[in-house]
Amino acid sequence: MYNFRTDLALERRDIFKKINNTDNIDGIESSVNKVSDSIIVEKVKVTNKNGEKAIEKPIGEYITIDVKKMRNIDEDEIQKIADTLKDELKGLINKHVDKKGEILVVGLGNLNSTPDSLGSKVMQEIDVTRHIFKYLPQYVSDEDREVSAISPGVLGTTGIETLEILKGIVDNIKPKLLIVVDSLASKSINRISSSIQLSDTGIIPGAGVGNKRKEISKNTLNVPVIAIGIPTVVELATLVSDGIDIFIDNLQDKAKSNDYLNNLKENDKYEEVKEALNIGDYNMIVTPKEIDELIENMKNVVARGINFAL
Amino acid sequence: MYNFRTDLALERRDIFKKINNTDNIDGIESSVNKVSDSIIVEKVKVTNKNGEKAIEKPIGEYITIDVKKMRNIDEDEIQKIADTLKDELKGLINKHVDKKGEILVVGLGNLNSTPDSLGSKVMQEIDVTRHIFKYLPQYVSDEDREVSAISPGVLGTTGIETLEILKGIVDNIKPKLLIVVDSLASKSINRISSSIQLSDTGIIPGAGVGNKRKEISKNTLNVPVIAIGIPTVVELATLVSDGIDIFIDNLQDKAKSNDYLNNLKENDKYEEVKEALNIGDYNMIVTPKEIDELIENMKNVVARGINFAL
């Protein structure tokens, strides 16, 4: 079992390949589709138990939309990425519910902490219709779908596990499908705000920042769960450890290999690094200084993608 | 059945008395206690079905803490009002649960609309402990109580009735008592941000602004519900109608009474006024221009009152 420290299936696949020095993994299928000069869609399918074990992600489909960095993106590009998201999302939705199946959109994370605010911000932009079906049915047509949305908050503020809150709501209002939006942690800085991962296997909130919460998925809620996640942070320990790996590689080339260095590479350097940097009790995250602008742009992309798909 | 257009029991009592030209209502008991020069506590008890029918509020206790306007209030006064709130709240809590009974604090309303943001803002300040009991039990003592908190959002944003959301959560985490915080509508402008009403009979969100939602109470949730509400708005139609009432009174004095004026007073003038002012589809509210500062001060009072009481 590796310590992947990333929520992205394609990063996990690459780590597994590198460590095992292989180009093929039984149970993992990949395909790449270039939508435009700036948008690439990569699909990773986990097809059997072996694949599941390899990258520690359940059997299912993981779609990653890669885009150029979102900082100075214009209206046109937001629209193009939202369209791509809409297409992929529609594909996943249609696999699990029919055109009328009620959907609950869940925005995870903490509105007051910029790098973790994506889910809550998207949730506020969702065009909800469920109450119109109930109170003003004359305003909806046969084409419309019941959509509701909720932002359950975070454990530190509510004292309640997100899964517990959702379980209560799902049992009570009985949607046919959940779409869960969350900020993710990735392993690599240049994926921050540049990748959108979709999957139909649910989500484990906080998995990427060593803050694991209970899984939100069909296993725990009895309805299919589509997760949409965008990396907004890298965990500090991950980054420092990667930095030291690269550093040791350089050392081995330039300073001549020796047994100590060889040994080092095989051990987990996280604890040592953590101690050396005096990181202490806090869970440190690495994020761009401009994260507020990036979140604003990502919010627009994801909210439009979802609203168009529904 | 009167159209009270206020959430405050004492305003309803006074309206009933005025209309029926009486000083006593069977089933309604009142008492006043001056805590300090600027803080008065008035209790209205509804003791039987007749009282219930008279003011259309369920049997139970309604405590109103009246304070001077909160605009330029200082740290000391915030503390004094919070202390009064704490005392009254503790009294109500002890009536329903023991010292260890788990409590869920619910902040109603819409964070993005200043006059309706009180509940959500208070919720963010609540010292939650439930997760510490669960994950870090070494940090809590036998004296501590499990406290959790949630802000379910509003129907227009979620598409889900607040009661439905709370029902799911209450069924799942099984608290022994709910404390619900909400912005209220009052009938009179000078109660805005000057009265805090506590009761142990639950709440009907939006009741004061003609936007009635399902009751949140022991009847619907099977746990006792203490409601803490502060008026932040007056409904426009209420105010205009009251203004016209006063105006007609003046007219009758000064312009000589006539049959038309006498008739007018007996009819509901809301629809006529609404039409005349071209108010249209929107639900108009009246609120002070300085509502943001008032909400900030009220948030501090209520959050401290609750945190000290728990």
Added chain:
Amino acid sequence: MYNFRTDLALERRDIFKKINNTDNIDGIESSVNKVSDSIIVEKVKVTNKNGEKAIEKPIGEYITIDVKKMRNIDEDEIQKIADTLKDELKGLINKHVDKKGEILVVGLGNLNSTPDSLGSKVMQEIDVTRHIFKYLPQYVSDEDREVSAISPGVLGTTGIETLEILKGIVDNIKPKLLIVVDSLASKSINRISSSIQLSDTGIIPGAGVGNKRKEISKNTLNVPVIAIGIPTVVELATLVSDGIDIFIDNLQDKAKSNDYLNNLKENDKYEEVKEALNIGDYNMIVTPKEIDELIENMKNVVARGINFAL
């Protein structure tokens, strides 16, 4: 001198016409242009001192874009209104500066009070370029214009008059034109979030809510000032007074005219109404309960209109 209690030139014109029972005002020219089924542009030109005196607005052009209520507006309609705003704004800009003339966009109002937050929210969306000209000149072309933006806050929070803050900044960075965005007060509820007024004569912040600040205009700043304003509130006293006017009209028809009623119509009823309703020290405003959603939509319209025009 009338007490217009509205920031909108066309409402003032209509009030003047009604009171003086005339259809023409010397010094006031009007024209109406229907852009689409839901967008109407009405221009009021004040051409001489007489017009200026009549509606108490300086000589200049007042353009009002009227749109259907913005609550459930979709992306397409936002775009259409933004395009209309862009066209009218470009017209005004070109009257005063050339294509390269530096522009400072000023967002007035209070970010923490929803009905007054429009200016500050728009300001955050403006595509500023001034710093790029200065620090990264390789990224701008000959076509680009220097744009900066500021949100000076409100007197109650800063202790400083908006004009004093702007004067300092304008003297220091020397823009060629200011575009000032603010929430306005109108006289009529159905103009709230439905009218966008542009003018090139500057603005008096708070003029519509009895809270007059120093004029922001060419007179005070020595650069031309284009104002973009959208009504978000009606002053309570205005509304109640109008309601009573209509009420008296009805009374006169139905209850027979008498001297007292005739007299009443000629006097200012504000003070009497204010006293009767016990409005007290606060400045009360009337606004739709849904003002947060309306502001969000208006922010998108105005920010895009400005960004496209610059």
Added chain:
Amino acid sequence: MYNFRTDLALERRDIFKKINNTDNIDGIESSVNKVSDSIIVEKVKVTNKNGEKAIEKPIGEYITIDVKKMRNIDEDEIQKIADTLKDELKGLINKHVDKKGEILVVGLGNLNSTPDSLGSKVMQEIDVTRHIFKYLPQYVSDEDREVSAISPGVLGTTGIETLEILKGIVDNIKPKLLIVVDSLASKSINRISSSIQLSDTGIIPGAGVGNKRKEISKNTLNVPVIAIGIPTVVELATLVSDGIDIFIDNLQDKAKSNDYLNNLKENDKYEEVKEALNIGDYNMIVTPKEIDELIENMKNVVARGINFAL
């Protein structure tokens, strides 16, 4: 010239001492005062040009209040730290202005980016009085001081250097002293939200995150400038470079020294590390996941400290 990558004078002093392997620096005086078990005040005085050159901070006084981590701080502790801040701040203020000297409080940073929001949030809590002196002089006494407050925003949003904005305002309203509040960058993670630095030598916004803006000080504004700063982030490159330093130290001990390692320690590893980690164009910051709660507590401490001192 060292690359200190910290805004804190005492960290710079310690770096200088370590590099030069000395315990005394000519021109630097230090003293430590333990206020309570959890509050320590350390003063660093730069007394001459040599001290100035050593730590690259102008002649003046640098006071650092060190507190235990602020995450679960209670009301009492907030009050104690605020009292300490008040005392030290008063000392600095009295050095530069008399009891009636008008003060302008400036909150730097970006309200929309949690780790950078401290200054703007503090600014909103300042009790401003300048407008009361001007418009309601009957409400102020001879004891009161004129206080105003402003939050000028950040270059990326306004397009204008903070110094340019402040210069305009200072020239226009002519305060006798500025108090500038900002988030800082420190070199060490365990100073985040645990140190409050006061100085009377002004501030260079962004100096700690490689984003240097123009100095805000008596040199540039002609009025004394007291800066209050709290570290909320560490720059990523700093942290990684420090981590690698420690790592190399370990290597040298355990893996036997060699020439390559010795060389490495003498060079700047920033560029190499930056490249290796593919950090790219963004300016990456490291901050605790709980930064929103920490900022809330720090805001209360600093706002109270300032309000009590004024």
